Amino acid sequence: MIPKLLKHELTFPNPNDADENGIVAWGGDLNPSRLIRAYQNGIFPWYAKDDPIIWWSTNPRLIMEFDDFKLSHSLKKSMKKFQYKFDSNFKDVIQNCSLVPRNNQDGTWIQDEIIEAYGVLHDMGIAHSIESYLDGKLVGGLYGVVVGKVFCGESMFSYVSDASKSAYAVLIKHLKIWGYDFIDCQVPTNHLKSLGAKEVSREYFLDRLYKVNMLSLNHKWNVENSIIN
Numbered sequence: 001m002i003p004k005l006l007k008h009e010l011t012f013p014n015p016n017d018a019d020e021n022g023i024v025a026w027g028g029d030l031n032p033s034r035l036i037r038a039y040q041n042g043i044f045p046w047y048a049k050d051d052p053i054i055w056w057s058t059n060p061r062l063i064m065e066f067d068d069f070k071l072s073h074s075l076k077k078s079m080k081k082f083q084y085k086f087d088s089n090f091k092d093v094i095q096n097c098s099l100v101p102r103n104n105q106d107g108t109w110i111q112d113e114i115i116e117a118y119g120v121l122h123d124m125g126i127a128h129s130i131e132s133y134l135d136g137k138l139v140g141g142l143y144g145v146v147v148g149k150v151f152c153g154e155s156m157f158s159y160v161s162d163a164s165k166s167a168y169a170v171l172i173k174h175l176k177i178w179g180y181d182f183i184d185c186q187v188p189t190n191h192l193k194s195l196g197a198k199e200v201s202r203e204y205f206l207d208r209l210y211k212v213n214m215l216s217l218n219h220k221w222n223v224e225n226s227i228i229n
Helices: 032-040 073-081 090-099 112-123 163-177 190-194 202-215
Strands: 023-027 054-056 061-064 083-086 127-134 137-147 150-158 182-186 198-200
Touching: 032 112, 032 137, 061 190, 061 202, 073 163, 083 163, 090 112, 090 127, 090 137, 090 150, 112 127, 112 137, 127 163, 137 163, 150 163, 150 202, 163 182, 182 202
Parallel strands: 150 182
Antiparallel strands: 023 054, 061 182, 061 198, 083 127, 127 137, 137 150
């Protein structure tokens, strides 16, 4: 039986005890303390509209090692046409992520309560966005959550070819400079695998997450100026 979380308790079951689908628990809420605790333990929320909150720790897990990122010649060329900003327009990024149709998905999991909850994390300096602009217009980007030296990617969108991939490439470049360790891509997808992400076991992922974050729970997001040169 999948454990139910109570609203007045912030503890999670051991993610290694997730069921065969990767579900750790259900219920609870999206208050900031619970969300932070979840990410610190390698757990993330993902659920459909009108369903209870479902908490996951998938096996296998998808991660991106910075040196494994595949920067193709065509993407490198595309990157030159965009201007990039960090944390300049977080709300529009997450809202656009909620609007972009996904293959094999009916509707979006990024509901109003998700947008509100991650907006609070953004105000706390924990959730971040990177945005691609073309002629002053937001045309792509992504957002995620920082836990220690790990960036947990949540979702991306693109209205112009390569806009989100270019933002992703810029993010990886800066995370590497700032001393981050890797990106948690969560659920395996062919798109992210094509960019160099790899599958690892949940046990490996959790062990590495624990070791990295024990050394750097207060690692800083180093953006001083939102405009990226």
